Amino acid sequence: MHPEASADLESLDATLTTVEKVVDLDELRRRIDELEMQASDPDLWNNQDHAQKVTSELSHAQSELRRVTELRSRLDDLPVLYELAEAEEGDDQAAAIADADAERADLRRDIAAMEVKTMLAGEYDPREALVNIRSGAGGVDAADWAQMLMRMYIRWAEQHGHSVEVYDTSYAEEAGLKSATFAIKAPYMYGTLSVEQGTHRLVRISPFDNQGRRQTSFAEVEVLPVVETTDHIDIDENDLRVDVYRSSGPGGQSVNTTDSAVRLTHVPTGIVVTCQNEKSQLQNKAAAMRVLQARLLERKRLEERAQMDALKSDTGASWGNQMRSYVLQPYQMVKDLRTNVESNNPSAILDGDLDRFIEAGIRWRMDENA
Known part of the structure; x- marks a missing residue:
């Protein structure tokens, strides 16, 4: 040899x-x-x-x-x-x-x-993941970009045999999504996907611009650990404002016909959670409570690091805090701005081929925390 x-x-x-x-x-x-x-x-x-x-x-x-x-x-x-x-x-x-x-x-x-x-040794790393995607700067292109990102993560999960439960999809007026919340239900998903948190930037010729101009748009990805019974995240009903309304966007039976969508506002923190993807108001409220608990758990975790308001996530998806760039025109490249990992095949990445980027992100995080 x-x-x-x-x-x-x-x-x-x-x-x-x-x-x-x-x-x-x-x-x-x-x-x-x-x-x-x-x-x-x-x-x-x-x-x-x-x-x-x-x-x-x-x-x-x-x-x-x-x-x-x-x-x-x-x-x-x-x-x-x-x-x-x-x-x-x-x-x-x-x-x-x-x-x-x-x-x-x-x-x-x-x-x-x-x-x-083996590097996923954080306190919450073994948990399932709750993923929230919000469109940022870029108008209708940003809303479309948020929907593309949601599809990318769901495709990644499906390729690995992980089940996905969609809690909320808030559709934009012309196309795409204002926001979406979904859970990826498998062990160690939080530890794995938490490195995907941050601003994702897309550069392409806008399909919504009749002059065919290049457009830069942004979307924010937030990843939270799913709450377990041992977390003791108690929510006082007196601290909640519950609003019900009619679901919007595409849907099957029972959607758009009854006031089944639920919006929860946690008054002490100002955290607002919506859920409209289940058939009944009761199911939507239960799902919204799970999301709210996850947000409060993350807030508690960040407070331990003296980052009191980090959970507001009102970071304004823009140039300042982007973590990955996806360029479709004038050339084709996806580049992670933390690890410098890149690919010349954006279509494969957007179809869920994320493992290289996620693995590099986990190594980067470990080096940063060393």
């Missing part, structure tokens, strides 16, 4: 060994056994929220164990691949070595992605 390949395999083994220690495979197997016992309980689905939590955690734990053991198996197989390649002759040997080199490159990328997962 070539000395470079041999040294690389040693480096990959060291990295994967560290990952295995951090993941703690014995503890992970014990937790899977425990969750499987809970999942086999015939009374599990008497409490749907608890049942979904158990099955989601079990699926995540099984996937995590499978990923790590498959990486170890592939790494153990690589020296054999090189031995078999070197036993070939002529063109066959060159092709076999190229195949082994390609598998080594793929394995290096996959181990690096798994290593990033």
Whole structure:
């Protein structure tokens, strides 16, 4: 085996060994056994929220164990691949070595992605994520951009097998969205997606400009951890103002026909939450309460860092605090302004191919907090 390949395999083994220690495979197997016992309980689905939590955690734990053991198996197989390649002759040997080199490159990328997962050690990182997207400067283009971003994150979630629950979509008059709130329901989604928080900038030829001029527009992405019962976020009903109104925008039966949409105002903090995507007023109020609790939890967390008003999120999506730029014209490029990771294929990124950007963001955050 070539000395470079041999040294690389040693480096990959060291990295994967560290990952295995951090993941703690014995503890992970014990937790899977425990969750499987809970999942086999015939009374599990008497409490749907608890049942979904158990099955989601079990699926995540099984996937995590499978990923790590498959990486170890592939790494153990690589020296054999090189031995078999070197036993070939002529063109066959060159092709076999190229195949082994390609598998080594793929394995290096996959181990690096798994290593990033072990960096999610924050207090709220294991939680599901609540994502809020708001259009910023740029008029109708910004509203359209907010809708494109919502689609991007939902596509990313679907590609990874994560379920999405949309709580609220506030449609703009001409096209796109003023704002949207949705939950991505899988473990570690908050830790994973919190690096996506910030202002996203789009540059393109506006489809809404009959003169075909280039337009720059902005949208703000906010990511919150979903509240759990252990958080003790109590809301006094006397502190709430509840308004009901008729849902707006596209919808099926029961939408636009009754006053089922709900707006909650938390008077002490001024936080306002709306929900209109469920069929009944009761369901919308319950969903809005979950979002409000998440906002209050985030406020509490930020207060511990002496950032009292950070949750207002009234940062004004504009040039000042952008974290990623998406250029569709005059050239094509997506560039993260914190990590300098870039891609010349915006259509793939907008279709959910975000892993490189998210992984780099998690590494960047870890370096910033070191």
